[in-house]
Amino acid sequence: MMKTLDSLAMKLLPIANAIGNQRHLQAIRNGLISILPLTIVGSFFTILLNLPIPGYSEMIAPYLAALDVPFRFTVGLMSLYAAFTIGSFLGNTYKLDKITSGFLSMLATLLMVMPINLQEGMDTAGNAVASGRYIPITPLGSQGLFGAIVAALISVEIYRFTKEKKLEIKMPEGVPPVVGESFAALLPTLLVILVFWIPRHFFNFNLNDLLSLAISPLKVFLTGNNIFGGIITQFMICLFWALGIHGHAVLGPIIRPFWDQAIIENAELFQNGTSAFQLPNIFTEQFYQWYAQMGGTGATLALVFLFLFSKSKYLKQLGKLSILPGIFNINEPVIFGTPIVMNPLLAIPFITVPIVNTILVYIVTTLGWMPKMMVKPPFSIPAPLGALITSNWNWVACVMVFVCFAVSLAIYYPFFKMFEKIQVEQEQQAEQEDSAAVSEGI
Template identity: 65%
Template sequence: MEAALERFGEKLLPFANAIGNQRHMQAIRNGLIAILPLTIVGSFFVIFLNLPIPGYTEWIAPYREILDVPFRFTVGIMALYASFTIGSFLGKSYGLDDITSGFLASLGFLLLVMPVNITEGITSAGVEITGRYIPITPLSAQGLFSAILASVIAVEIFHLMKKYKLEIRMPEGVPPVVTSSFSALLPTLVIILVFWIPRHILNFDVNGALTWLISPLQVFLTGDNLFGGILTVLLICVFWVLGIHGPAVLGPIVRPFWDQAIAQNSEAFQAGMSAFQLPNIFTEQFLQWYLWIGGAGTTLALVIMFMFSKSKYLRQLGRLSFLPGLFNINEPIIFGAPIVMNPILAVPFIVTPIINLFIAYFFTIMDWVPRMVAKAPFTVPAPIGAMMSSNWNVMSFFLVLICFAVSWVIYWPFFRIFERRNLENEAAVEAEAEATKAEVNDAATA
């Protein structure tokens, strides 16, 4: 079985590497990761605004609109930030100026937004407002795929014009900042025309078209479709078993859907919807807190078993892996045990999170636990992270403990088999060392 796994991994590795190392996929992945500080901190304001304390809602009501501002200017316009970071990373991969690339990507994205024209005055803070305004909704998670598309197109235009020297050149001796600015003049004009004409002249709603095209896939992966959740988890775990970083390969494909899903939940929750009725079950946080306890494969239970193993190697590895595992970092155990290409540990590594997915899904649809409303840092220990992300619901804490107990039961027989094999290997090594030592002593005596 181990040889079959190895052959399968060798065949799949080039394909996985091609996806993971593809220029545009890398830019999307890195760009979305770059805005994590904004989305995580913004999510904390959702938690802060909805603390489950008697009388808290009434007490905070006069300040709610003010305290909601950080959320609106972080998670609420995440697509705008993403357009800049994705464009910046993609431009850098081509050797272009990353700041200029980011600006051009954001420009392209903003040109896809139709301003709202307010002709009749609206009073705000005692001031009558009229004029043209950019609505915030298209800049939120709703416009994330438009941001990705606009970033890629804008930077590709910049790259091609740079490659074929379609730019204004400045004489030598001009400061690099000035040279860079003038070289972007013609690309800026082309990018404006490319995005402005379809949206504002032809009135083609790119964001609406994209939303319609991807809506079936979004519902499949992040709504409440059980099969979609199983497929995502299965692929991530199988990639890890084959020695391929699962999230790195699938991240550029799945993460935009995850980001949209948690943002939709946060916005609906902010609007007053019950945390039990939010639109998306399978957010990244659902997987993070109920399935990835200790990291992908729910490996914290295995780490603790290793800590008290009779095998010297497993015991030492378990102790070294415990602290990272507690904070959901499990590369030490995945590559140290190893779980990679290991038919004994691969089975529970794949099966455990899928069983826990069924359990957590059942608890969710039965309204025993709420759906996830906010992001929390992935390094928070799982029971606390689950409470933070689910509006401080205590049952979420206990559900993590239940999933941990289930993972312990599943891993235990496989751990015992693996431990026995390691003990036999260690005994064989010690016997060989003793035999070698005896031969040396005999030779010395002779």
């Protein structure tokens, strides 16, 4: 078994390194992580509007429009913010000016979603609007995330091309660097405008809609209601971790845009009055955090709990050190301290438990007994509270956390006992050797 894991690790490690070190994927991952404060704080306003307090809805009714503003200008504009951060990170890898890279990415995103053929005071649907042009907010939310990503990547590549070919206006020496960079960005700005403005406004080419159509099958598979997508996602993340490869770092650049789009789509629909039971996406990142991966990847909180009552001195001490981080979904101490990495005995439940939990909660959700997730709180919130917050305070969701924990304990237990036996024997042997060494010394 160990040889199989070693062989698999040797084959997957080059692939994982290639993905993890690819500059465009790194920029996407870092850019999306950078907007977490906006999406998390924006989600709290969704929670604020839906507190389970009798008479609360009537009390805040006069202020609903005002209370909705923070959500709309954080979560509702996530694509615009993501364009800036992704462009900045990618530009930095090319040693380009980060601010210029971010601004060009935002410019491209806005040009891509701007309505065309507007009459004075009238939109394309014939609805009256304030005189002049306007920017719709919907494509700048979750719907436009992949368009923003592509716009950011193309814009920075245009900027890089002009730099490499020295197609820029150079100012004399002695001019402040900020001024020099501004003039150097004139040509790439013009090129970005032409590349995104002409197709959109002269040929009615909607890149955002085309991308949404192209990725919709993959989105539905990974984050919609397809149980096979949920299983594969869990299997791959846990397998990489079991081989000593950071699963989220490898798969994050690929799947995180889908996760973010799924939870924001749920949040926007819920904010607009859709029942939490009727939301489209089951497999959001929050689904995995609070149910499948309680305590961190591999649902290791159950294993840490078993360690607390272990006959092995080392495992018991490791359990004491890991229980508090585990409650807050941080499990590197137990993954590397046990270790679970390259450990055939514990790798089996480490991979199996999240998959079983995923299937179990999927069945309960599809039966209509509990709602889908619709806000994005911090990952470090303990599972029962996290499940309550993200499910619109549904008690069944909270109960399912404890059901999943019990299932995790049941699956981990026989493997834990086998591993504990080996660990106890090693400790006893070490004690005997130490005692023999002391006796010989006397």
